[in-house]
Amino acid sequence: MTDPAYDLVIRGGTVATASDVMEADVAIRGEEVVAIGRDLGPGRREIDAGGKLVLPGGVDPHCHVEQLSANGLLNADTFESATTAAAFGGTTTIISFAAQHVGMRLKTVVADYHALAERGAVVDYAFHMILADPTEETLTIDLPELVGTGHATVKIFMTYDRLRVDDEKLLDVLWAARQNRAFVCVHAENHGMISWMGKRLLEKGFTAPRYHAMSHPRASEAEAFDRLAAAARMLDQPVMVFHVSTKEGAAAIRRARGEGIKVFAETCPQYLFMTASDLDKPGLEGAKWMCSPPQREASDQEAIWRALELGDLQVVSSDHAPYRLDATGKFSSGANPTFKGIANGMPGVELRLPLLFDAMVSKGRLGLRKFVELTATNPARIYNLPGKGSIAVGGDADIAIWDPDREVLIEDGFTHDLSGYTPYAGRSVRGWPETVIGRGRILVEDGALRAEPGSGRFLARDAGEAARPLGTPSPEIALLLG
Incomplete structure (x- = not known):
């Protein structure tokens, strides 16, 4: 049996960049996005993104x-x-x-x-x-x-x-x-x-x-x-x-x-x-x-x-x-x-x-x-972070898969920093990133951190x-x- 062409395929989601919104699969090999299209070949692992938004990290x-x-x-x-x-x-x-x-x-x-x-x-x-x-x-x-x-x-x-x-x-x-x-x-x-x-x-x-x-x-x-x-x-x-x-x-x-x-x-x-x-x-x-x-x-x-x-x-x-x-x-x-x-x-x-x-x-x-432009694409462009801020072939596989319908009540103790509180406690938001990928690595999935401390990389x-x-x-x- 031939090995799958890709390490990871995010299948059936709505992909959005600062310029385009499209229904597409996203294929990742190693740390990079290598294909965006419909009906892409199999990956060693696949994520069903049906009904979800696939956005740049x-x-x-x-x-x-x-x-x-x-x-x-x-x-x-x-x-x-x-x-x-x-x-x-x-x-x-x-x-x-x-x-x-x-x-x-x-x-x-x-x-x-x-x-x-x-x-x-x-x-x-x-x-x-x-x-x-x-x-x-x-x-x-x-x-x-x-x-x-x-x-x-x-x-x-x-x-x-x-x-x-x-x-x-x-x-x-x-x-x-x-x-x-x-x-x-x-x-x-x-x-x-x-x-x-x-x-x-x-x-x-x-x-x-x-x-x-x-x-x-x-x-x-x-x-x-x-x-x-x-x-x-x-x-x-x-x-x-x-x-x-x-x-x-x-x-x-x-x-x-x-x-x-x-x-x-x-x-x-x-x-x-x-x-x-x-x-x-x-x-x-x-x-x-x-x-x-x-x-x-x-x-x-x-x-x-x-x-x-x-x-x-x-x-x-x-x-x-x-x-x-x-x-x-x-x-x-x-x-x-x-x-x-x-x-x-x-x-x-x-x-x-x-x-x-x-x-x-x-x-x-x-x-x-x-939203994508102000929070990802523009900062990557202005501060010269090549490969960041968009979903593009050859770019880093930095992707957040959002459930646009998930409603979350923000409360103290909900976030993962060490301040012990959030100034937004009591607010509700609709839409939440459920799976987060950085350079092809699963960072967050099923409410748990999957990445190791020190696995982030300095960007010269x-x-x-x-x-x-x-x-x-x-x-x-x-x-x-x-």
Whole structure:
């Protein structure tokens, strides 16, 4: 008897990409998709996907995993727990952060972070490098070396006392990135506005978690976006703006892109499904919903949905940042902290896709192809992850098989990260990834993890086309370029 032609055939499902929806079988050999069509030959193993959706594995390009904060606080997840949560939620690739803090050597930070990922990751991964100390050594020695070994993106902060770069340092980082063909991601808020407002709220005795939202004035977002765009235009350096939360911020992105500045932008589920009122809970309960930037208003949600529809925002990431509700996490500064002393961040890597599927597919907002585009195809394209983000012959066999009719009530203890709670408890979603495959390996099946810790693979990459300058720097920069 002739051996089957394929290792695995997913048969009879509805295959969807960012451009097409079709009834088809998908055949996998080794780690790759090798055929898409009808009535494909037999596989050593076959999965009946009749009545199911066969979608690309999600790509979540903004996850904080096993990361030390500037205050010395380690978040709740290990690579094993975070990537397990990702897999259960239909995500097969993540990008997390190797976080430099002041006084740390960047190349040492990255090497140490590799060791953590190699030990625990069950899905494939890449890193953004956080630059909190952009010294001459960092920018002229470590950065070029690390970009050359496949670490193509850096992240900087325009706020936070221990992380922020001022305008001159911002230009230094953008310049170094341009010279080394790196891509720059930015947490952009006006630090002075946030610092000023926070101090005055505390002076007035407004200390509860709900005042966290007020401590980040909405004007701080659009102002920082405009300032970043001006710097990016001056140097002709493409940038990604993280976690857009306001309608004014979305408008600033649209304006910058309309002016020909190469600006990309993302948002997150918390800005689509929550408002500032979620923080307004008794005592310290609102700490569960504290993240930065904070959630805003219903009108901002609508503006952000519209920006996603128009293409002004291209990605929805999770900004997964899990902290436990105890002294090791949210309440590390004491038993009765002010909002300034509570760790910012929420778990989200597992529920990103189910929440968006429910809204976009089950409830019909933007549709199935746009869902795939925003959660898989665009992040793979923008961050240059070849083989990821779509189902295509020759691409990696990263696939999630969804039951579009399965209804799930989200409850605390339901997810697989280590935060101990979910900010989406009590919500119901329709549609769930039931079988998840990464590079041809079964990651999740029948409600159980099938992959081994450490089986995920580091994805070395260059910055790709999205991060390439347009070739139109300002006249003064053109002079410096010779």
